Amino acid sequence: MKRRKKALITGITGQDGAYLSEFLVGKGYEVFGMVRRSSLPNTGRIRHLCGGSSPGVNLLQGDLADSESIFRIVMEIRPDEIYNLGSQSHVGVSFKEPEYTADVSGIGTLRFLEAIRMFNLEKKTKFYQASTSELFGKVREIPQSEKTPFYPRSPYGVAKLFAYWTVVNYREAYGLFAANGILFNHESPLRGEEFVTRKITRGVTRVYLGLQDCLSLGNLDSRRDWGHARDYVKAMWLILRRKKPEDFVIATGRQHSVREFVEMSAKKMGIIIRWRGKGLKEVGIAYKIGRPEIDIPEKGRVKEGQVIVRIDPRFYRPSDVSTLLGNSKKARKLLGWKPEVSFGQLVEDMIVSDFELAEKEAREKSVL
Numbered sequence: 040m041k042r043r044k045k046a047l048i049t050g051i052t053g054q055d056g057a058y059l060s061e062f063l064v065g066k067g068y069e070v071f072g073m074v075r076r077s078s079l080p081n082t083g084r085i086r087h088l089c090g091g092s093s094p095g096v097n098l099l100q101g102d103l104a105d106s107e108s109i110f111r112i113v114m115e116i117r118p119d120e121i122y123n124l125g126s127q128s129h130v131g132v133s134f135k136e137p138e139y140t141a142d143v144s145g146i147g148t149l150r151f152l153e154a155i156r157m158f159n160l161e162k163k164t165k166f167y168q169a170s171t172s173e174l175f176g177k178v179r180e181i182p183q184s185e186k187t188p189f190y191p192r193s194p195y196g197v198a199k200l201f202a203y204w205t206v207v208n209y210r211e212a213y214g215l216f217a218a219n220g221i222l223f224n225h226e227s228p229l230r231g232e233e234f235v236t237r238k239i240t241r242g243v244t245r246v247y248l249g250l251q252d253c254l255s256l257g258n259l260d261s262r263r264d265w266g267h268a269r270d271y272v273k274a275m276w277l278i279l280r281r282k283k284p285e286d287f288v289i290a291t292g293r294q295h296s297v298r299e300f301v302e303m304s305a306k307k308m309g310i311i312i313r314w315r316g317k318g319l320k321e322v323g324i325a326y327k328i329g330r331p332e333i334d335i336p337e338k339g340r341v342k343e344g345q346v347i348v349r350i351d352p353r354f355y356r357p358s359d360v361s362t363l364l365g366n367s368k369k370a371r372k373l374l375g376w377k378p379e380v381s382f383g384q385l386v387e388d389m390i391v392s393d394f395e396l397a398e399k400e401a402r403e404k405s406v407l
């Protein structure tokens with residue numbers, strides 16, 4: 040019988056970890072996930088893949104800030120592929136916890152690459168690094184490709200820059216199969232609720248059912264190239280299928296503002312938004328309420344004229360990335376990858392899923 044390939048995923052409990060582990064299990068891999076200790080269970084996104092009948096996912100205790108746990112895991116598993124998705128991944132939080140972010144998102148990558156060398160796995164183990172469009176930061180060129188110079192704008196971006204170059208250096212110095220996927224923003228119903236897209240879809244659906252009055256946001260004019268996480272994890276796997284390790288930009292090539300994301304989310308619920316005021320005084324008003332575009336009951340609690348979006352300066356960043364737009368021609372040509380989910384479908388997928396959550400919450404609180 041053919042030996043099943045072993046994949047080790049760090050950050051398996053996160054959005055991408057959940058989609059990637061499902062994808063790799065589907066491909067017949069034996070999947071191992073590194074999980075850090077938490078006071079409450081943090082495996083909600085992968086619960087359906089753990090325990091029960093095989094082939095599922097095996098979880099191992101470890102932390103990117105702890106070399107010994109990493110060495111032990113790499114020694115025990117001797118993985119064919121490592122997907123390093125673990126990270127303090129919130130840009131805003133990285134300004135509050137810069138040292139921790141550098142340790143986990145920067146040095147954590149180095150620890151894994153050293154583990155590969157320490158156990159003589161250079162010829163066996165392929166390494167994928169979750170690099171990011173945040174490397175481009177204050178963009179030097181539009182759109183951004185593999186050749187665009189970097190200019191990170193946050194402790195997160197700087198930590199990821201260290202990780203990016205460490206991967207390149209270990210590839211060149213020691214001949215490791217180590218590659219960077221420079222992924223632009225990708226979202227889904229599994230996205231963490233503190234990222235702007237999920238905050239919006241959670242917020243709009245909760246406002247609709249009267250569970251919160253309005254949604255507080257920061258920079259509405261920030262522009263991002265948003266894709267669907269399910270499409271993007273496939274690219275990670277494809278990057279490790281190449282004969283030679285190389286770095287790839289993964290993006291849709293389309294850009295929208297945070298403001299447009301709010302408008303599209305509200306429109307799915309039948310609410311047309313109009314913006315009034317400027318700067319911190321700007322508000323989003325439910326200007327017209329019609330039939331929802333998705334299949335939900337027409338019993339929203341929002342009234343025409345109600346303020347449903349406000350600006351809260353706490354969500355501004357000391358230095359923000361105002362615009363990102365990716366050029367993924369190389370991936371399209373060499374990996375045969377392309378995004379399948381459009382912006383509108385992505386928003387709808389998230390709104391439908393969050394409406395279900397909001398409805399459940401409303402039922403529990405007897406609001407419905």
Ligand code: NAP
Pocket residue numbers: 049050051052053054055056073074075077081101102103104123124125126127128129143169170171172221222223224225226231
């Ligand atoms: P996410 O949902 O925030 O997940 C992050 C994962 O890292 C979680 O499993 C988290 O574990 C784990 N983690 C955090 N600190 C750790 C530590 N000290 N030791 C071990 N694990 C730790 O992030 P994501 O959206 O799935 O993103 C996956 C990766 O891609 C990240 O490296 C991110 O920086 C990068 N990235 C993301 C995007 C995007 O748009 N989503 C784009 C480009 C790059 P807990 O569950 O215990 O917190």
Ligand code: F7E
Pocket residue numbers: 128129130131170171172173222223224225233234235236238255256257258259261262263297354355356359360361
């Ligand atoms: O912010 C603005 C905010 O936190 C997007 C991570 O996965 O993608 C993600 O980083 C934009 C920023 O994502 C709020 O200022 C406005 O300009 O959803 P975000 P991000 O910073 O782009 C990259 C590629 C990664 O690698 C990261 O790991 O939206 N914004 N108002 C807000 N952002 C948040 N979070 N909350 C707000 O209320």
